[in-house]
Amino acid sequence: MSRLLGTSLAVLLSAGLLAGCSGSDDPDASGESGIPSGSASASPYLPVPDEVTLTPQGTHLSVGDQAVVAYEPRQDEVGVLDLTVTKLERTTTKKTLSAWQLTDAQQKSTPYFVHVSVTNVGESDLGGRRVPLYAVNEDNLLLESTPFASSFEACPSTALPDKFGPGAQADVCLVYLAPDHGSLEAVSFRPEETFDPIYWTGEIEKYVAPKPDKKKKKK
Incomplete structure (x- = not known):
């Protein structure tokens, strides 16, 4: 039986992004380019x-590289995260999302799994917030990660744990749905429109489901 996604699966906006659930803490990317055009700034x-x-x-990183970034999840709060994009994977809706009810547009998307190591190196508790990373597609538009649930073992794409204070660490997997069978060109940190993005690029692997553990034979 297919599982209903409701607002837990993104919908395509006219601006070209995939929006997350209505309670998302991600900033509005406004469909702007996710790849920087200028040089890196040290300020x-x-x-x-x-x-x-x-x-x-403006820093350009490769998969496996680390970045320390800051953003404002709300007006009176600054979050600081140490982020390392560790792996990029491509799959198909038929292969990994067949148990979920998808719209026609979602069925025509290409799912990408982005694995990220996250450490809170600031002073704010960022519990329950989504990792502030976007995918950049072939049209140079930003895609938000699509919320799922911990039951989606291939890539849960959940928010950070409810308590994620200073020093907390988590390895997360985020799902991005590239519309019209599109591609993932980069992963971008861009908290607001005037920010010159930090982005990661690298080899995209084909997703391979882990093999189930073999049951030990009884003696």
Whole structure:
């Protein structure tokens, strides 16, 4: 029996992004380009702890590289995260989403799994918030990650744990649905429109489902 997604699966907006659930903490990307056009800037863009050095805006990274970023999940709060995009995977809706009820547009998308190691290196508790990363498609538009549930073992695409204070660490997997069988060109950190994005590129692997553990034979 197919599982209903409701608002837990993104819908395509006219601006070209995939929106998450209505309670998403992700900033509005407004369909703008996710790949920087200028050079990296060394100027700090938000107040962070003295021991934290932010990765400059406009930095181009490869999969496996680390970035320290800051953003404002709300007006009176600054979040600081150490992010490493560790793996990019491509799959199909037929292969991994057949148990979920999809709209026609969603069925024509290409799912991508983005694996990220996340550490809170700031002073705010970011529990329950989504990792502020976007996918960039072939049209240079930003796609939000699609919320699922922990029961989706292939790539849960859930928010950070309910409690995610200073020093907390998590390895997460985020789902991005590229519309019209589109491609993933980069993964972008862009908290607001004037920010020169930090982005990751690298080899995209074909998703292979893990093999179930073999039951030990009884003696």
